[in-house]
Structures are given as C-alpha cells and as structure tokens.
Amino acid sequence: MAKLGIHLIVDAWQAPAKLLNDPDHIRKALLAGITAGEVTLIDLCIHQFCPQGVTATATLAESHIAIHTWPEHGYFAVDLFFCGQGKPEKALQILKTSLQAEQMKVQEIERGFPEVQPTNHLSHLTK
C-alpha cells in the first residue's frame, strides 16, 4: 500500500456540556492541538449551532482536523487526518484534556491506495 496519511477517528464522551458548547474554548483547544501536533493551519471555521453544539474544521497543510460536539450528550467527534510529519496523537491528547472527556474510542486508519505489484521478471529465468 502507498501510505499517504494517518487518520485518527475519535469518539469521546462523558465531557462537560459547558465546554462542548463554548466555541471560544474549542477554538483555543484546536489551536493548541495544532501547535502540539506540529502542523500548519491554512483555514479555520468555528460554528455555533442553536440551541447547542459547535463544529470546528481546521484545514491544514497536512490535511485536516474536524470537531463536532453534542453538548446534550456530553459527546464529541474528532477527526485528525495527517499526512507528512505531524504528530496526531499529541494533538488528540491536547483536545481530550482540554475538553475533559472521560471516555474515548480511537480508530487509526492508514489512508492511501494499493500499490501495483511489479511484474515478476524472475519467472523468465525458470523457463
């Protein structure tokens, strides 16, 4: 496989509703995570929903981080898609600590595509 990036798919819960509904807190947590993850921010969108919930998407030179919160459930979803030299685990640790999640499920997926197998030229030697 030609591996081009690492994607951490994170579901986190048992977090305080107040933090999950605070767009300024989430902005600061996300920026701190970007610094800790050693990646470069291109664009940031923070959106507060009514009556509750926040979505934050950070477009990175190394792909993206997205956060979606459901304060009413104490739940938030995080995606960290990093290509190149970033440290997604460090960024995630900052987010988990900042948003005070007591429970977290992390799935790690390698992103990329199957490499074409080279023709086995050695087969000619056996003919």
Next chain:
Amino acid sequence: MAKLGIHLIVDAWQAPAKLLNDPDHIRKALLAGITAGEVTLIDLCIHQFCPQGVTATATLAESHIAIHTWPEHGYFAVDLFFCGQGKPEKALQILKTSLQAEQMKVQEIERGFPEVQPTNHLSHLTK
C-alpha cells in the same frame, strides 16, 4: 450505541491528475455533491498546493466533507461525515464521477457513543 452520524471514509485512485489539480473543478464537484447529498453548506475552503494537490473542506450543518488530492498518484481521499438526514452515498457518487476515479475503497463507520445499559429492574422480581 447512541448513533449520531455516518462517516464514509473513501480512498479513490486511478483518477486523472489534471482533474485532481484543478481547484475550480473540485469546488464545483463538491458543491454538486452537497446538493445531491441534501446537506447545508456553512463554510468552504479550497486550497491549491504548490507544486500540486488540492485540499477542500466543506463545513456543513450536518458535519463535514473533506477532500485531499495527490495528482502525482492519481489518488484522492474523501471523508463524508453526515449526521441527520443527508445522503452521503449520493454525494460520494457525484464526487467519484466528477473526479473520474476508476478505483475506490469505502469504509463506513457509525459515529456515536455507547449507551449506558439500564439497570435490570426485573432482577428484583426473582428475589
């Protein structure tokens, strides 16, 4: 499990490099996908990398769509995270067709958190 969203994690390859390096084409494909997926756009970021590659992040009322392209490999990654009533498969079909991927791998992940199991009050009846 309290299911709050569906996330399609897509790796697509054997796509024309020219399309994968065209930010205007990707913008149009993404907007068409958003329409087909019946979701609501909040914010859109399209970024062209040098010497090649495009990243597009669409922040949605229903979560997000992200696209990252590697024209030099004919590869692109797509994430469609939809909560609510959207149709992520229809959005994906538009993107696959628009970007002319010949191969595609799709992983579907349910996003949410484990529900607390209720206490089994029936146990009192057996005492």
